Amino acid sequence: MQITRAGEYAVLGLMSLARHTPGQMSMIEEVSREEKIPKSFLSKIFQNLAKAGLVRSVRGAGGGFVLAKQPDEITVLAIIEAIEGKIAFQRCRQEKAECEHVGGCALCGLFEQAQDGLKDVLVRTTLSDLIRQQDEIKSHGGRQQAVLANH
Template identity: 35%
Template sequence: MDVTRRCDYACRILRAAFQSGEQYVSVSEISEKEDIPYAFARSIQHDLVKGGLIKTVRGARGGLVLNCDPHKVTLLDVLEAVQGPVSVALCSVDPEYCEKQGGCAYNRVWQGADKLLNDYFAAFTLADILTLGDEHPKVIEVLGPDAQYDKWMCAGRVKPADAEAGAPESADRVEAV
């Protein structure tokens, strides 16, 4: 299972919408700030609208804003809205994909992996990710409290638009070490 560039960009768009609170933010502004090609951001915007995650308004004061409760929408919801079912193998989600699915020992392994992945992604709400980041209890449970990143590290933090002054910030961007 790959988290595609499209999903990565969708998460960045949702982060920008989360940060803007109730104010509309333009796709061109997000595109520039998040380093997403504009045309690609526009096409992803349509997926996010279709999935009910954002809403848009046209015009000079238009843009996009969250259309969901970030405390209830999970990372799994986002991934499924952008790329469909999360799965390690097509045969585990589509019985017509492989005629040998019923008698294949690997199929059950792939289904188990799918369950683990789906449960993991469902454990994170947008608000969790954008406020707790790598300090989320599920991340610590899986990676351990002293987990070291091989190639990447969290460089900055995000503060939601409605956060109180002095409130802790969360993961903002990932930079190569």
């Protein structure tokens, strides 16, 4: 029951892109150094983000990655699902509506609710929200609790 590192790195990596001036290319090398993420792993992750249409990649000298959308149009849910696939707690609903266990479907219903609660939080937060929060944390010396910026 954890977010994978790949998902975490994806969000951090995109935050790094978002902090740059819009349209400016960033190289894997840079982002990797900035966020302390293994370079070759990050490169794999960005490949998938490109496939998902969240970043645009440009090869060759002077190439790199740019956000494909505005930071406030990219939700954390979209990023995580791009890397980890659709969030799906329960096994049953996916294909058939009934499961073989006696109490199965009551449980599946509950898991669906739980999953929705989770998604709800992740879909309400965008890259720009995260960056704003991060700035606040930094400017207050990190002494305070996490800020709940979205309402």
